[in-house]
Amino acid sequence: MPELPEMETCRRLLTEKLVRKVITDVEVNREKSINAQPAQFKSQLINVQITEIQRRAKHLIFKLNSGKNLLLHLMLGGWMYIGSEADNPDRTKQVIISFGDIKLYFIGLRLGYLHLLTDAEAEEALSGLGPEPLDHTLGFPAFHELIGSRRGMLKTTLVNQQFLSGIGNCYSDEICFEAGLLPMKKADELDEDERKILYQSMKGVLTRAIQFGGYMEEPLFKGDAKTGGYNEQCRVYDREGEPCLRCGSPIVKEEISSRKTFYCGNCQR
């Protein structure tokens, strides 16, 4: 659910709120969300300071002054909230990390996780990921070569984390729409111009989504005007039957390799 732009928005806001803060308490309500015994997990975090928050694909990495890292993946439906004891969502919280009166709540961690890892372990955990779509070193020549080696459909290629990392179900559809290309089109059958358009669409859609704050439904904290600003910007995702904003034809919803996929059958080719 949360994809690159959502996690990047979170990273930026969390950085403002939490960097240099010291963890004062940890509450674990779902042991499967973490990779240690709760007591050990807790003792390795209390009195530890967050020095930096990095992002890799859909993961956040909380760098700690103990030398360890907290690696977060929200997977499906996971989200966070920063608030106080009095101000927090009425939801089940799988993990709560306190920084004095400020608390970071982890909600909806069903398959999501928060793993305490050494640098080497974190590196290993992230080693299978493909390049970051917005990495400046991923220029058109590199992208051209990358996509030329893919025989699958555009949709499955874009969401494949080993190919490119950070793009999920929503943005793969948005990128295909922006590019005017059908999601079931074969990646290696794109001509030069189409590859160029796809490349520019990928950069454009993701950059714009970050600028708007992603498409998250819930704010990160009280008064958060940033998170979720992209909700009204989605042009095909979750717009089944609504008119295409380019040509007016109804947006089609179709299952493509067991993922719900939205596109305009008229102006995407």
Place this chain on the structure above:
DNA sequence: AGGGCAACCCGGACGC
């Protein structure tokens, strides 16, 4: 190699 699919997991929505 790529497509299809099951398994993972459980809160929350919905129906009665």
Place this chain on the structure above:
DNA sequence: TGCGTCCGGGTTGCCC
């Protein structure tokens, strides 16, 4: 209010 049912969805791994 209360209980049962079902869905969602990124990722992994397995099969063809």
